[in-house]
Amino acid sequence: MKYWDEHMECMDRDTLQEIQYKRLLETVKRVYISVPYYRKKMQENGIIPEDIKSLADIKKLPFTTKQDLRDNYPYGLFAVPMSEIVRIHASSGTTGKPTVVGYTKHDIGIWSEVMARTLVAAGADKHSFVQIAYGYGLFTGGLGVHYGAERIGASVIPISSGNTKRQIQIMVDFGTTVLACTPSYALYLAETMEEMGIDKSQLKLKSGVFGAEPWSENMRKEIESKLNIKAYDIYGLSEIIGPGVSFECEYQCGMHINEDHFLPEIINPETGEVLGEGEYGELVFTTITKEGLPLIRYRTRDITALHYDRCKCGRTLVRMEKVIGRTDDMIIIRGVNVFPSQIESVLLEMGEVEPHYQLIVDRVNNLDVLEVLVEVSERMFSDEVKKLEQLERKISKAIEETLGISVKVRLVEPKTIERSEGKAKRVIDKRKI
């Protein structure tokens, strides 16, 4: 099975754009009527739904931010009565009030469809055993993948996150073929497997769908070789629907956005100006089929670029590049934008460093300093001080060449950087500004 929905995934772009325009207009009308917040915002900007005469007119519409969701906490942006909402999810709320999202029965159907496309593109079908090691609960990862896997008729193993040794035992015993979790957890699983003395040849794993945090090409290589699988990047955010917003095909050349449901734009995060194909900027989505919580021009804070050229897989859906960072996770050090993923790439390219690292940012005498902690592996260890010092210098030089700022590299003992079963905490910012 190559596609889940060949008609929608491979449609010619003119027809797709007609559908997108029709759905966009319906969405704008719906929020104008049903969501006082959007009506007010559009009135302030002097726009009515009829002003949207083409897809390009989307730029006349106001942006929505995470703050807008918080200001309307919990249900203020919902476009249907609560009696029609059949599911509620929420973000963890670590940076403020949680972001609450709601789904109608129809929305859950869309979600299952886009996740079904995602899993099929990663080689899954009804014969697959899909082990879902994303957290279940208010986080959208677990249940999102779950419904998609059920939709294609796979055998679902809803183990949720945690219990690492048990996860591995179940993978071996149940014959898991597709693993779904965060990429850092996939590496942690591989590491624990080695410790348990279980060889990858004992697994039936063929592929994995990994998302919920940014990861590099090198990290992909690590996961693929350590678990002997093909590792697919998937993307999503609860505000738009959850996992399934976009997915990689077998060519792994960017993630196809399910743009018959989610209309993407790339903007300059500073000015809000819409950028062209291939330009890096903030990814913005307008949901064009959702009922419960339709969002207009939602700013994801993720930095990426879009490519419209036809993919070898035959899908016409636009591809977004791997997210290279976030406008909010981006650390600005002495005026330079730094994304943890850039440092991760450097470390992995050195070939002698495990991808366990942490960035500590501090301000000393009014100057930002960046310290990179790197765990010493057996491969890189030497009994001679000068060789370890050379290694530190080599790493810091490579990072400096990439970032253009000086860093201090500190080698630390293995397993001293906190492992995470969810998103890895890569940056500790101690600056008090």
Place this chain on the structure above:
Amino acid sequence: MFVKQISVFLENKSGRLAEVTGILGKHNIDISALSIADTTDFGILRLIVNKPDLALQVLKENGFTVSATDVIAIAVEDKPGGLAKVLEILYKKDIGIEYMYAFVGKLSDQALVILKVEKAEDAIKILKENNVKILPAEEVYAL
């Protein structure tokens, strides 16, 4: 002729050294020599023990980064100039010393020294030619 030395990566924080020696003690491993090379951030603990393979294994099991290295153990006359004589032999043959440290002395008239050199095979040959006493591994582990 080589003696197997165990090297351990240690961050400079309190309690780490106690932990290593504790693990060795628990497994009944006897330390006959040790040295620590340190920088501001980390140190390398070098150990000569009676059961190097077991030490390597138990330290790994406890999550330490460990390696085994071949070093040379020599005995020099325990009097002024005793060590200088040996070092001069190596210097003249252009053999650089990576590091060295002394044993906890147990033989009354001799001082025992561990050497890590660049060209180990050559070094052994030269030391033998000059009648420097090289201690066999079994003898060192038993000290």
